[in-house]
Amino acid sequence: xxxxxxxxxxxxxxxxxxxxxxxxxxxxxxxxxxxxxxxxxxxxxxxxxxxxxxxxxxxxxxxxxxxxxxxxxxxxxxxxxxxxxxxxxxxxxxxxxxxxxxxxxxxxxxxxxxxxxxxxxxxxxxxxxxxxxxxxxxxxxxxxxxxxxxxxxxxxxxxxxxxxxxxxxxxxxxxxxxxxxxxxxxxxxxxxxxxxxxxxxxxxxxxxxxxxxxxxxxxxxxxxxxxxxxxxxxxxxxxxxxxxxxxxxxxxxxxxxxxxxxxxxxxxxxxxxxxxxxxxxxxxxxxxxxxxxxxxxxxxxxxxxxxxxxxxxxxxxxxxxxxxxxxxxxxxxxxxxxxxxxxxxxxxxxxxxxxxxxxxxxxxxxxxxxxxxxxxxxxxxxxxxxxxxxxxxxxxxxxxxxxxxxxxxxxxxxxxxxxxxxxxxxxxxxxxxxxxxxxxxxxxxxxxxxxxxxxxxxxxxxxxxxxxxxxxxxxxxxxxxxxxxxxxxxxxxxxxxxxxxxxxxxxxxxxxxxxxxxxxxxxxxxxxxxxxxxxxxxxxxxxxxxxxxxxxxxxxxxxxxxxxxxxxxxxxxxxxxxxxxxxxxxxxxxxxxxxxxxxxxxxxxxxxxxxxxxxxxxxxxxxxxxxxxxxxxxxxxxxxxxxxxxxxxxxxxxxxxxxxxxxxxxxxxxxxxxxxxxxxxxxxxxxxxxxxxxxxxxxxxxxxxxxxxxxxxxxxxxxxxxxxxxxxxxxxxxxxxxxxxxxxxx
Numbered sequence: 001x002x003x004x005x006x007x008x009x010x011x012x013x014x015x016x017x018x019x020x021x022x023x024x025x026x027x028x029x030x031x032x033x034x035x036x037x038x039x040x041x042x043x044x045x046x047x048x049x050x051x052x053x054x055x056x057x058x059x060x061x062x063x064x065x066x067x068x069x070x071x072x073x074x075x076x077x078x079x080x081x082x083x084x085x086x087x088x089x090x091x092x093x094x095x096x097x098x099x100x101x102x103x104x105x106x107x108x109x110x111x112x113x114x115x116x117x118x119x120x121x122x123x124x125x126x127x128x129x130x131x132x133x134x135x136x137x138x139x140x141x142x143x144x145x146x147x148x149x150x151x152x153x154x155x156x157x158x159x160x161x162x163x164x165x166x167x168x169x170x171x172x173x174x175x176x177x178x179x180x181x182x183x184x185x186x187x188x189x190x191x192x193x194x195x196x197x198x199x200x201x202x203x204x205x206x207x208x209x210x211x212x213x214x215x216x217x218x219x220x221x222x223x224x225x226x227x228x229x230x231x232x233x234x235x236x237x238x239x240x241x242x243x244x245x246x247x248x249x250x251x252x253x254x255x256x257x258x259x260x261x262x263x264x265x266x267x268x269x270x271x272x273x274x275x276x277x278x279x280x281x282x283x284x285x286x287x288x289x290x291x292x293x294x295x296x297x298x299x300x301x302x303x304x305x306x307x308x309x310x311x312x313x314x315x316x317x318x319x320x321x322x323x324x325x326x327x328x329x330x331x332x333x334x335x336x337x338x339x340x341x342x343x344x345x346x347x348x349x350x351x352x353x354x355x356x357x358x359x360x361x362x363x364x365x366x367x368x369x370x371x372x373x374x375x376x377x378x379x380x381x382x383x384x385x386x387x388x389x390x391x392x393x394x395x396x397x398x399x400x401x402x403x404x405x406x407x408x409x410x411x412x413x414x415x416x417x418x419x420x421x422x423x424x425x426x427x428x429x430x431x432x433x434x435x436x437x438x439x440x441x442x443x444x445x446x447x448x449x450x451x452x453x454x455x456x457x458x459x460x461x462x463x464x465x466x467x468x469x470x471x472x473x474x475x476x477x478x479x480x481x482x483x484x485x486x487x488x489x490x491x492x493x494x495x496x497x498x499x500x501x502x503x504x505x506x507x508x509x510x511x512x513x514x515x516x517x518x519x520x521x522x523x524x525x526x527x528x529x530x531x532x533x534x535x536x537x538x539x540x541x542x543x544x545x546x547x548x549x550x551x552x553x554x555x556x557x558x559x560x561x562x563x564x565x566x567x568x569x570x571x572x573x574x575x576x577x578x579x580x581x582x583x584x585x586x587x588x589x590x591x592x593x594x595x596x597x598x599x600x601x602x603x604x605x606x607x608x609x610x611x612x613x614x615x616x617x618x619x620x621x622x623x624x625x626x627x628x629x630x631x632x633x634x635x636x637x638x639x640x641x642x643x644x645x646x647x648x649x650x651x652x653x654x655x656x657x658x659x660x661x662x663x664x665x666x667x668x669x670x671x672x673x674x675x676x677x678x679x680x681x682x683x684x685x686x687x688x689x690x691x692x693x694x695x696x697x698x699x700x701x702x703x704x705x706x707x708x709x710x711x712x713x714x715x716x717x718x719x720x721x722x723x724x725x726x727x728x729x730x731x732x733x734x735x736x737x738x739x740x741x742x743x744x745x746x
Contacts, residue, residue, distance in 0.1 A: 016076030023054040023072050026341040027065070029375045030058035033339075036383065044261075044333050046254040046324050048347055049131075049220065050075075052314065058341070060248040062307065067238040074234050078227045079217055079315055090200060091216040093223070095130070095142045096152070102208040103159050106166045109136050114165075114181065115158075116141060119150050122185045127151065130220035132322045134353045141209075142218035145201040150192045152206040154185055159207040224316040232280075232312035239308060246303040255310045259323035264302050266294065272306060276313045280305065325354045338372045339382060345374035433595060435550025437512025438559070440487070441503030446559035447482055448499075450521060451475070456563050456590060461500035486515035514555050522558045529566045534576045542577055546597050547584050560587045567670070569662045699732035703741055 007014040012021060033039055039059075047055035053072055057063040063071060083091040100112040113129065120127040120143075127147035131140035141151060157163075168177050195201055203211035218224065246264055253262040258271050266288050273281040284293060284305065293302050328335050340347045351372050355363075363370065373382050445459045448468060452459075452475075459468070469476045476495060484490055491497065491505050514522060526536050543549045543557060561583045570576050581597070588595040637644060669677050706725060709715040715722065 015080060016073055019050050019076050020069050020072050022343065023050065023057070023068060024065075025343065026051065026054040026375075027058050027068070029341050030054075033375075033382070034058075038383065042252065044252050044254065044328065044335070046328070047256070048321055049256065049314075049319050051342065051347075052256055052311070054341065056253070056307075056311075060245070060253060062239060062244060062249075064243070067240075071235065071238050075231065075315060078231050079219060079224060082224050082227055083217055092144055093126070093142070093216055093218045094145050094148055094203060095140055095212045095215045095218065096148055096203060097210045097212060098129075098139045098141055098151075098155075099137055099208050100139070101136050103155055104162070104164065106164055107158070109139075111165050112139065114178070115154055115185075116151060118178070118181050118185050119147055119154065119189065122182060123147050123150065123189050126218060126221060126223050128218070128221045129318060130218070131319045133319075134350050135322050135357060137353060137357070138350065140212070142221040142223075145203065146189075146192045146196045148203055148209075148211070149195065149201050150185065150189045152203065152209045153188045153192065155208045156206050157184060157188065220315060220318055222316060228312050228316055231315070232308060235308050235311055239304060241300055241304045244300055244303050244307065246299050249303060249307070254324050254327055256314050256319045256321075256324070257310050257317050259320035259327070261327065262306070264294070264299055264306070269293075269302075269306060272309055272313075275317070276309065278309050278313070281309055321350065322354070325351060326358075329354065329359050334368075336368070336370055338370065340372075340374045342374065343376045345377050348372045348374045433548050433550070433553060433593065435552045436556075437552040438510075438514070438555050439503065439512075440506040440510045441500060442556060442559060443486060443510075443515070443518060444483065444499055444503050444506075446562055447486065447517065448479065449563040451479055451482065454563070456560060456586075459499070461503075462498055464498055464502075465495040482517050486517040512552060514558065518559060518562070521562050525561060525565055529569050530576045531570055531572055534573055538573075539576075539580065542580055543584070546577070546581070547595055549584075549595075553587075556591070557583055557587045560590065568666055569659070571659065695732050696734065696737065699729055700737055700740060703729050703733075703737065704744075707741065707744065 005011055005014060005017070007017075011017045030039070043059065045055045045059045047053065050072070053063065053068060053075075057065070057068045083093055085091050098112060100107050100109060103111075109132075116127055116129055123144075123146070125144045125147050127141065127143035127150075129139055130142045131138075133139065141148065143151075158165075165177065168180070172180070192201075205211065249262045250264060251261045254260070255262060258275060260268070260271060262268070266285070269281055269285055269288075272278065273285060284291070288294075292298055327333060328338070338348070338351055340351075355370060355372070359370075362368075371381070375382060379385075441461065445456050445461070448454075448459050448465070449456045452468060465476060465479055469479065480490065480495055483494075487506050487510065491502070494502050494505075497505070523536070526534075526539060530539070539558075540551075540554055543554045549557065557580075561580075564583055564586065566579055570579060584595060587593075633644070665677075702725065706715065706729065
């Protein structure tokens with residue numbers, strides 16, 4: 001049986017496919033960190049709703065990639081098809097976010113649950129809190145549209161009337177307060193039912209509620225319990241018991257369903273059973289000791305049983321994320337570094353709010369600092385790939401996650417201390433220049449200048465490509481091909497249009513960044529002409545720090561660089577920076593800009609009251625220390641009868657050989673051009689080789705055809721074609737074929 005999936009914006013926007021994509025991206029991010037050795041072996045983990053599947057596949061290896069994709073797709077289909085829809089595809093369900101603290105400071109989580117339970121009881125329809133994300137701040141409620149509307153209006157009523165439930169409880173009994181709340185709910189629900197009769201309810205934002213647009217399935221609610229049995233059966237087929245390692249899950253994995261660290265014990269099985277009333281767990285618990293469920297032989301089977309029940313009931317049960325976070329923030333976990341795998345810092349945001357609400361003051365008191373990072377946003381901090389700080393006092397990404405407030409205390413009089421030695425302030429950063437994306441005309445001029453080996457200033461916008469090439473059709477065709485690769489397409493007879501008009505035509509759909517052709521040229525220049533280690537990142541960093549250029553103007557400078565390649569490969573970083581500075585000067589002239597390089601520091605550190613030492617004196621001091629250390633190393637080498645310079649001298653010799661070889665290659669490229677050097681490169685690929693090993697069979701077939709043509713009288717004269725056929729047969733003949741034909745002739 002086949003299915004056709006459709007979505008107005010494309011299938012990646014459809015829930016069942018977008019969920020798969022998210023899981024695969026999260027799994028890929030984890031594998032990348034794992035390959036770099038950045039994942040501790042004993043790291044605790046949890047996943048919010050769908051994320052639980054990606055977490056289990058990544059950290060516990062419970063699901064292989066193919067099985068993960070299949071399970072997530074089946075889960076999405078099960079949830080999407082659980083509700084009935086009208087002829088226009090609309091359902092009668094929805095979800096909304098709730099923030100009880102927006103009602104009043106005294107309106108707490110308990111008060112919100114009381115309202116929801118009352119609406120559910122009075123209406124006798126579905127309404128349930130399905131996500132508990134941040135204590136007293138973020139909850140998600142699912143249910144029928146009429147109950148969601150009722151809840152919104154009840155909360156609005158409490159807000160407007162300034163009803164203080166804790167104060168009422170001081171004046172009335174709990175039952176009296178509930179009766180009062182029930183009366184309010186009944187009246188508002190009746191009005192909501194009348195609204196429902198008029199047609200489909202359109203939920204509106206309330207004081208404390210926000211409808212979740214586009215969601216018309218009550219995810220994680222008891223309404224989906226009917227899908228548990230078939231989903232459990234599907235999970236059982238996809239989760240291979242042999243792939244499960246209890247040690248990868250025990251006390252590391254925190255499931256959504258029970259919000260308690262995973263264990264392979266009877267108590268944990270009872271915890272799951274008490275929440276789900278699972279028939280499979282009921283049977284296991286009834287004969288727990290008799291069947292030896294906690295024995296070592298059955299440990300893997302028990303792990304699989306508990307895991308499948310946790311996942312099967314997960315999509316029909318609330319996500320208990322508040323409790324999950326409390327576990328991670330508290331001993332024995334008490335994390336210092338939390339990493340979210342996902343496209344945006346959703347869980348990090350929840351964790352930061354929870355930390356500020358519950359744990360920030362205690363952490364401050366005991367000097368504990370926590371770092372919360374998202375892979376989709378904080379890769380530099382996650383991979384520890386920090387750029388060198390420009391100032392001594394610059395804060396790192398991890399310091400930014402620490403609490404900013406300090407505990408109040410009595411003022412203390414500081415004892416006098418000697419003035420600190422402060423190094424001279426570094427060079428001032430260049431003033432930033434307003435960034436500007438590339439224009440198509442700029443790119444066209446650079447491509448032509450590079451191909452024609454002319455300065456950009458010599459490329460006149462009033463001329464056409466046809467005029468610039470001087471009648472060389474081959475060169476004209478190459479230029480057209482390069483521009484088509486860069487822009488995707490060219491207007492008809494674009495080679496005859498003035499460059500200014502051509503650029504104006506192409507600019508309407510131009511991205512304003514380097515295209516395929518220019519990116520390749522820039523990469524070749526950076527890789528072939530600049531010293532090793534001075535890569536594209538270093539080029540962009542220099543242009544940004546020294547000249548204050550943004551990404552758009554950096555691309556402009558790189559285009560100019562294509563037309564001013566160094567004749568030989570530059571050997572040092574200062575040479576590379578000097579060359580880049582000359583390119584910036586040309587770019588500045590072409591664009592009528594007054595670019596200024598960052599100047600020296602102002603020495604403002606002296607005003608802080610500390611003694612100042614110049615950077616020159618500091619360099620001398622460091623050089624003296626290094627010379628002393630070098631003498632110690634030489635003394636130890638003489639004692640050990642070793643020479644550590646042997647490998648360095650060999651490296652110097654190799655470096656000189658490479659420089660000579662590069663010089664020869666540069667001379668060849670300069671004389672013959674890039675087309676020649678590319679044209680003489682080997683093109684052989686073993687996979688494209690063809691082996692004609694059945695010649696012996698074809699020769700027999702051709703000989704038999706000739707033989708039967710002779711005996712049937714079809715071949716009566718010998719001409720040039722017949723002679724050629726006979727020569728072909730003779731060239732492929734071997735002794736086996738001669739014996740074969742002799743047999744037929746005899």
